[in-house]
Amino acid sequence: MKLGETHPSSSGTASCQDFKEIRSQCLADGKLFEDPEFPATNRSLYYKERPRNRLKWLRPKEICENPQLFVEGYSRFDVQQGVLGDCWLMAAVANLTLHRNLFYQVVPNDQSFDEDYAGIFHFRIWQYGRWVDVVIDDRLPTYRGNLYFLHSTERNEFWGALLEKAYAKLHGSYEALQGGLIHEAMVDFSGGVTEKYLMTSLPDNFFTILLKAYERNSLLGCSIKADPNTRTAKTPAGLIRGHAYSVTRVTYVDFKKRGRADKIPLLRLRNPWGNEDEWNGAWSDKSPEWQFIPKSEREELGLTFSDDGEFWMSFEDFVSNFDRVEICNLNPDSFNLEECPEGCTKKWEMSVFEGKWIKDISAGGCSQYPDTFWKNPRYTVTLKDPDTDDDMNECTIIVSLMQKNRRSQLHQGLGLLAIGFDIYRLPDHENVPLQFNSIIYENCVGCTENFNHEREVSQRYKLEPGSYVIVPSTYSPNLEAEFLLRVFSEMSNNMTENDEDVYMSDLDDRVKNMSLNPEPADPIRDLFDRLAGADGEVDWQELKEILDYAMKEEIAMRHGVNAWGEDPQEQNCLKQLLCSLCTTIYKKIGIAKLWELMQQEPLQQEQVLLNQPQLRELEGEGFPEKVCKRMIAMLDKDASGSLGFKEFKSLWIDLRQWRAVFRLYDTEGHGAIPQKHLRDALHSAGYTVNAHVLNVLAHRHGSRYGIRFAEFIVCLVRLKTKIGETTIRYK
Incomplete structure (x- = not known):
């Protein structure tokens, strides 16, 4: 962790602030630090409810004479709650004072109001698996010259008020601390x-x-x-x-x-x-x-x-x-x-994983939604040795599931989700990835008693040695959030993701049948030869021109085999359908009315064709620059930045197959694959991926409309390039 690093979700725009660098610069300039990330303005106080009184921001040296971080050390009696309804935080801060090692982890003793004072302080707060150094200035909200929020029994002691400000900054405002549960702050001050x-x-x-x-x-x-x-x-x-x-x-x-x-x-x-x-x-x-x-x-x-x-x-x-x-x-x-009370000779063993619930990808909801429950992230934990003093030969574990960064998003109207988890005994013969079926559901050995709207839900269990699968979820499907899953045990445990390996698999038979002729049509070959010139290769701009031409040719060539190598069977079916339609209209309205309709100005042929779903993959300027460059990089073995015809032919085969896959899963004909079908679409294209890779692809290339054709091609190019770089399967 870099000193001064702020958690990325605390405000959405927070930059890295290095405590020592900022302090040195302020001392050199002869200025007191003013924090641009958490200014002394109303927006740092509240996001919805205005304070009852007119507050003034003052530095400790403006509040009293001889301000100190600590007066005769620190104790639980230093913590006095102010106007803010954050008693849950106060209780945790008071607890913190009872643990010297933890206290100085949170409140570093390399700062004071005397030596090297520059109006800047810092505090370390645990956030979702790592310690974050939160930098603040020492301007504090006051009313009539007195601290408005947390204060000490000693008027000139300020460690508590400054710690409260750092915690408020981490969550976006003081108001974000209004109402909470003690364990939230206890975890943030300990990582427990x-x-x-x-x-x-x-x-x-x-x-x-x-x-x-x-x-x-x-x-x-x-x-x-x-x-x-x-x-x-x-x-x-x-x-x-x-x-x-x-x-x-x-x-x-x-x-x-x-x-x-x-x-x-x-x-x-x-x-x-x-x-x-x-x-x-x-x-x-x-x-x-x-x-x-x-x-x-x-x-x-x-x-x-x-x-x-x-x-x-x-x-x-x-x-x-x-x-x-x-x-x-x-x-x-x-x-x-060495710092523990007498008789404390053991520590917990811990395993940790971070994950995300993403709509249509990995947010399957609880087990009451069996059609989507299997989409949730899954983790295998193996317990080998029972507790040393357990007469039943069982293992103690505590499972903790924490949703990340929700309190800092309260101002956006995003509250805590109802979260929980299920635990299943994994049969000895079962291979990963776990396939949910009636046998697995019957092996449920534990679950969250209630899906609560809390930052963290946890449960203690006594389990026999063996392997178990933990499935964290939100209560309802398609609710998005980040989470942290931790398992504490008395003896050692091993936790891994229960998911697919990433590897190349077989092409879907339906795709093989849809992509017929592997050779580019003659007009495409002629255009390639003309653009390639003497060196016989095309760069990304020339590749774009060829591929854009191929797409336009599909519109123009309505007879015979088009540029993509597709036969005219579809056109014959269309003619038969039109004949049948005309016959029906003739019988209904007669020849005179039919002739009148035929005299009306028809739509342009291109407009009719472009409105057909199968021709809407690319819009506007055709193949984007980034797609063309990625395709060249995928096949450019000699790093020349261009492709010869042999390499182009290989790309042509891929594109025809990938385009066939896209049409197969663009079920609504909107020019996009719904994100919920992305994993199946990749599998049909010959690529098996795990949840982590799927989440990354969906996040980087998806939108509210799904996965567009160009972005789908980028996904497949990235997969083919990545898998081609290694011969091993990885998770």
């Missing part, structure tokens, strides 16, 4: 994989899951859903509905009362508002339960009682009062084992 649990359907060992997650440096968050039937957001127990909290500690405590000793499961939580709105039940601040905990243990817990938004509660009360828990399991590259 999340699990989500609803309190209505918890596993029996849920506290153990929480405890192990905490011991393995996982990030934890929870929330209470809003109640539409009540005006007040605050519950009698002091908790806030529709609000997100950080889980900052999970532990057992020794409880000794009247000679009885128990271990009580407790959790420590924090409200990102950082005020007096705290839990007021058992184990809350100054509750009587704490007097039965040994003093040494209270000190070890760092127990304090103040209106700071942090509080303790029992696991039982936690389950009763909250609705949702989110766990972010850390990417194995996110931390070092």
Whole structure:
């Protein structure tokens, strides 16, 4: 990753910004940095809803004296939510402060308001498989001289406000952060994989899951859903509905009362508002339960009682009062084992693939659409070894599917899609690519419980060793998006795309029958000889003239064999049809009316012929320059930039066959192949491709109208050239 690189979809036009280069230039010029990619204007604040107050952008040195990035280090208490409804982000930022290695990964310590200050800062945020360095200037939205959004308890501390601005830039505006789920930000600050649990359907060992997650440096968050039937957001127990909290500690405590000793499961939580709105039940601040905990243990817990938004509660009360828990399991590259808590000696094994759902190509919808489901991308994951401590000899895996860049497209009206996945056991004898049939469907071993409109959906499974196929999809077909698929396992796993190899296959028999004479007609040979001259070769311009002539000849030559070598059988059928039509009209209206119709001015012959579907492949200026140049490059073995007649003859055979394929799949007669038929059309032309190659071809050469003839020829030229460069099959 280059420092300053912004994610390409964050704004659509963002350029690469190098933090060190920009800072050095600003220092040399004696200027403070002003970010052109995220200016101090209203468009960086909102895309739809205007702020209630008139805001002013100020630099920290204009807000207070002696601004600092950190005041006496950093802690979860530095995070105070502002006017923006991004409590989900605040909860994740508070969690981030508990993990030193992660914190300095996100907030680099090579910047300050003192040495080399130039009004520029940078933060690293994980985005869909890579760490992105986001560069910002330090102008912040204020109201009456105070920070309007995230702020610290210390007026002159700014790391939190600047991090929030970097996150807003990544998503296009501050308003884009309005409303979200904790796990989104936890993933962006760690690169981890999340699990989500609803309190209505918890596993029996849920506290153990929480405890192990905490011991393995996982990030934890929870929330209470809003109640539409009540005006007040605050519950009698002091908790806030529709609000997100950080889980900052999970532990057992020794409880000794009247000679009885128990271990009580407790959790420590924090409200990102950082005020007096705290839990007021058992184990809350100054509750009587704490007097039965040994003093040494209270000190070890760092127990304090103040209106700071942090509080303790029992696991039982936690389950009763909250609705949702989110766990972010850390990417194995996110931390070092030496920095983990005592007893943490393992990391997850991870496999990652990126993909796309493209309309009519690879966006097949969920399994409820069996006619198109097979079009979805597919991935084979092989699990060889069971978990070391598993009595059932099974393997633990967590499958995560994430849709990319949707939050940054909210201003375009593009929200989150409903996404999910299915998992199928692959029979030992089954070869790739997987063919969906009743046997495969019966081997479904797991699927997303619900297709949710969330950025990431994930599920934990216990599976027997073996090979499995994961099929990610949107709920409905033909919805386009990019995605990231990750598989975490305790033991090693191997994941590959479950798809075709790319190779030359047999030509479709129907095409063989449609392309008859392999020799160019005499007029074409004569034109080639005339243009080639003494050297016997034609360049791209002369090739274009020959091919354009051949197309026009098809219109002009209505008798005998035309320039493309096609016989007149079609013309004979047309004559028979016209005779039959005239006879029918004569019987209906009589000879006088028929003669009157025949006296009307007829259409020009060329106009009639051009309106016939089979002659609409090329429009305007004939064969485009890029097509002619690519065709020459495909056959130009001596790199002369021209073709001899032997090479031209080989091209002629290809073009006639490819043109026959095009006509076969231009089913509507509109001069274009529907994208949903592109894979079949390529196969008929003798080329088998995988989903990745198909997606690339459709993206580069398709349009809303499908694949035009010239672009179809380019596809085939690229395939023939590429496959001709190597003797191996590749995925």
